[in-house]
Amino acid sequence: MTTTAGSRAVRAARVEKARRPRAEALWGYAFIAPTGLGLAIFYLWPVLQTAYFSFTEWGAFGGHTWTGLDNYTRLLGDPEVGRAVLNTLTYTALGLVGIPLAIVFAALLNRPGLRGVSVYRTAFFLPVVTMPVAVAMLWRWLYNGDYGLVNQVLATVGIDGPNWIADPATAMYALVVVGIWSSIGYNLIIFLAGMQAIPKELYEAASLDGAGRVRQFFSITLPMLSPTAFFVSIVSVIGSLQLFDLVFVMTGSGQSARANPAYGRLQTVVQLFYERAFVTNDRGYAAAIVIALLVLIAGLTILQFRLQRRWVHYV
Amino acid sequence: MWKSARRGAALLCAPLLGAALLASACGGGEQAGSGAQSQEKVTLSYAVWDATQQSAMQELAAEFTRTHPNIAIDVQLTPWADYWTKLKAASSGGAAPDVFWMNGPNFQLYASNGVIKPIEEQVDTSVYPKALVDLYTYDGKLYGLPKDMDTVGVWYNKTLFDAAKVKYPSDDWTWADFKKAAAELTDPDKGVYAIGAELTSFQEYQYNTIYQAGGYVISPDGRKSGYDDPKTIEGLKFWTDLLAAKQSPDLKTMTDTAPLQLFEAGKLAMYWGGSWDVAEFTKNDYTKDKVDVAPLPKGEKQATIIHGVANVMSAKTEHPAEAWEFVKFLGSKPAADILGRKGPIPAYTGTQSAWVSAHPELKLQVFLDAVAYAVPYPVSKNTAAWQEAELTNLTKAWTGEVPIEKAAANLAAGMNDLLAKE
Numbered sequence: 001m002t003t004t005a006g007s008r009a010v011r012a013a014r015v016e017k018a019r020r021p022r023a024e025a026l027w028g029y030a031f032i033a034p035t036g037l038g039l040a041i042f043y044l045w046p047v048l049q050t051a052y053f054s055f056t057e058w059g060a061f062g063g064h065t066w067t068g069l070d071n072y073t074r075l076l077g078d079p080e081v082g083r084a085v086l087n088t089l090t091y092t093a094l095g096l097v098g099i100p101l102a103i104v105f106a107a108l109l110n111r112p113g114l115r116g117v118s119v120y121r122t123a124f125f126l127p128v129v130t131m132p133v134a135v136a137m138l139w140r141w142l143y144n145g146d147y148g149l150v151n152q153v154l155a156t157v158g159i160d161g162p163n164w165i166a167d168p169a170t171a172m173y174a175l176v177v178v179g180i181w182s183s184i185g186y187n188l189i190i191f192l193a194g195m196q197a198i199p200k201e202l203y204e205a206a207s208l209d210g211a212g213r214v215r216q217f218f219s220i221t222l223p224m225l226s227p228t229a230f231f232v233s234i235v236s237v238i239g240s241l242q243l244f245d246l247v248f249v250m251t252g253s254g255q256s257a258r259a260n261p262a263y264g265r266l267q268t269v270v271q272l273f274y275e276r277a278f279v280t281n282d283r284g285y286a287a288a289i290v291i292a293l294l295v296l297i298a299g300l301t302i303l304q305f306r307l308q309r310r311w312v313h314y315v
Numbered sequence: 316m317w318k319s320a321r322r323g324a325a326l327l328c329a330p331l332l333g334a335a336l337l338a339s340a341c342g343g344g345e346q347a348g349s350g351a352q353s354q355e356k357v358t359l360s361y362a363v364w365d366a367t368q369q370s371a372m373q374e375l376a377a378e379f380t381r382t383h384p385n386i387a388i389d390v391q392l393t394p395w396a397d398y399w400t401k402l403k404a405a406s407s408g409g410a411a412p413d414v415f416w417m418n419g420p421n422f423q424l425y426a427s428n429g430v431i432k433p434i435e436e437q438v439d440t441s442v443y444p445k446a447l448v449d450l451y452t453y454d455g456k457l458y459g460l461p462k463d464m465d466t467v468g469v470w471y472n473k474t475l476f477d478a479a480k481v482k483y484p485s486d487d488w489t490w491a492d493f494k495k496a497a498a499e500l501t502d503p504d505k506g507v508y509a510i511g512a513e514l515t516s517f518q519e520y521q522y523n524t525i526y527q528a529g530g531y532v533i534s535p536d537g538r539k540s541g542y543d544d545p546k547t548i549e550g551l552k553f554w555t556d557l558l559a560a561k562q563s564p565d566l567k568t569m570t571d572t573a574p575l576q577l578f579e580a581g582k583l584a585m586y587w588g589g590s591w592d593v594a595e596f597t598k599n600d601y602t603k604d605k606v607d608v609a610p611l612p613k614g615e616k617q618a619t620i621i622h623g624v625a626n627v628m629s630a631k632t633e634h635p636a637e638a639w640e641f642v643k644f645l646g647s648k649p650a651a652d653i654l655g656r657k658g659p660i661p662a663y664t665g666t667q668s669a670w671v672s673a674h675p676e677l678k679l680q681v682f683l684d685a686v687a688y689a690v691p692y693p694v695s696k697n698t699a700a701w702q703e704a705e706l707t708n709l710t711k712a713w714t715g716e717v718p719i720e721k722a723a724a725n726l727a728a729g730m731n732d733l734l735a736k737e
Contacts (some may be wrong), residue, residue: 060697061428062407144571166570252570256515258706260570261714278400280700281424 054287071288092240106191125185136249171262194228362415426453459625460646461662484609511574525550527614532693540730621689
């Protein structure tokens with residue numbers, strides 16, 4: 001068997017070709033290593049540890065004993081867990097109203113020839129860059145039953161407003177309004193970017209065909225925006241399910257929150273986790289609560305991915 | 316829930332690594348206080364939470380180092396909001412500060428888990444209020460020396476009393492006198508209530524009336540809840556009656572605007588508050604020339620909750636002898652004298668006059684006289700767990716959703732379950 005110089009060259013080139021992607025891949029890994037390591041050490045490892053601790057009884061100062069599924073059976077029979085899940089899902093569902101609102105505002109801001117666009121955009125985006133605690137404190141004051149601005153405005157038209165965040169009937173809605181108010185700017189910016197990526201030709205063609213503004217919005221803008229809306233809904237649902245800071249500050253921080261008559265309507269899953277882990281020194285159980293939340297989030301996210309086929313149009 | 320000495324704490328915090336950094340052969344031995352310390356230089360970390368007392372603590376540290384030149388003290392301030400979380404984490408990791416502040420609700424948790432060290436030496440505890448010594452005794456052993464103390468009194472707005480032509484509270488007033496005054500002071504037209512039946516500070520409200528009524532919160536052995544005792548319920552009813560009579564703002568209003576703020580806005584004629592409120596009321600523009608203080612009214616008996624912070628030692632300190640020397644100094648009369656000039660009431664008997672004379676316009680002696688009939692702050696090994704149950708159950712009685720007898724019974728059942736798990 002003899003090998004010609006030609007075939008050797010071909011083989012060398014082939015080897016080179018095969019090696020290069022591997023070397024490139026190695027460089028790729030090297031570049032993501034800092035982030036990857038950070039994620040592994042500060043996110044993945046604690047998640048695994050938490051999963052482990054959820055099967056233990058863990059006191060205030062470490063030292064855990066394996067208790068098997070005890071925490072999970074307790075979880076299923078705990079009325080506070082059921083209540084917290086219900087509150088969290090209610091908040092998440094009501095919070096989805098923010099998405100169509102963001103689309104409407106984005107469409108209004110996207111109109112050609114609108115003056116002062118940057119002023120509006122800043123105004124909408126400001127709550128996003130404001131500290132959630134500051135936002136919650138501010139709204140706490142606005143919602144105050146006796147001295148709050150909301151009720152003072154209502155009083156001018158003869159309405160005697162309730163104690164918004166202390167009244168079980170209104171507390172959740174009051175909270176959702178703040179949640180939407182503080183996230184609408186973020187969603188709006190993403191929708192604006194999505195709208196500006198829609199090819200202008202589609203609108204030109206549509207107007208040549210005689211479609212009006214409204215028709216264009218429903219037949220072009222909305223379908224073309226659906227991938228963006230899908231992204232936004234995934235992110236909002238995950239964010240809503242993890243709600244904590246807003247409720248923590250608005251209900252009255254720390255343990256005194258439980259003296260709020262509306263607490264039963266406001267307590268979220270993460271808040272319950274906080275109370276078990278850091279107030280009542282019941283950390284193994286707290287770990288089980290967050291693992292359950294993780295499963296709930298994963299489940300809802302998978303469901304959303306399944307449902308996307310029905311309404312998301314990719315170009 | 317436990318409010319005293321937590322106000323005004325908001326400053327930077329120093330990391331708890333003092334002790335860990337010090338290489339040490341751990342000399343000293345257990346015979347603390349013999350005066351024969353090794354001449355090796357050591358630094359003790361001392362964790363505190365109140366920014367307003369930081370300078371006093373540093374002065375105490377300097378004074379201690381003057382008499383013990385080989386021991387330096389590193390005062391580490393951690394704001395109240397993070398203090399316990401951080402201390403728990405540091406203790407779990409074996410890096411607790413050598414000496415630190417302890418409070419009643421947390422004490423048994425730390426003592427029962429062996430995180431703090433019992434005091435080995437025989438000390439004369441008669442110089443501290445007995446209730447505070449009891450508070451820091453676990454399983455027959457004393458773990459900490461009381462540093463300061465606080466009791467509760469009735470702060471009242473003289474202007475509102477005058478306007479309603481009600482006589483100022485006397486030193487021997489009773490529940491009946493209180494209720495009569497409450498009815499006269501309430502003026503719905505002006506939006507003035509007699510008092511706010513606060514639910515977020517049992518130390519200043521519910522616990523006091525429970526003991527005044529002859530009830531109890533927790534049995535002396537810490538195994539059983541007192542909330543199903545008819546007398547305890549009587550003590551809770553004191554407040555729900557005021558709510559029902561609309562002599563207190565409802566819970567929703569108090570959730571939106573805390574009773575302290577209402578009192579400082581002239582909407583409440585009385586405010587049950589701790590001795591630590593002196594700083595607040597003498598500084599506030601509205602209250603500074605309108606308030607005075609009276610003892611809590613007498614029910615079946617006289618009672619006030621007493622609480623105070625103690626200095627304790629970490630069980631894992633590398634310098635047990637030096638740590639004990641420091642704790643002993645902090646519990647001494649010279650230390651109490653320094654503290655008394657600066658802030659809270661020192662716990663050491665006979666050193667409180669500086670605190671009283673700081674505000675001659677107020678009858679502050681009331682808080683000291685109350686020590687005679689004071690009851691220790693009720694605690695167990697996991698106090699926080701049943702304190703949560705108190706709020707969960709009593710909130711329903713405060714809103715009127717559930718009658719107080721039923722709410723208290725539910726609370727007792729829940730609390731007994733929690734105590735069984737301790």
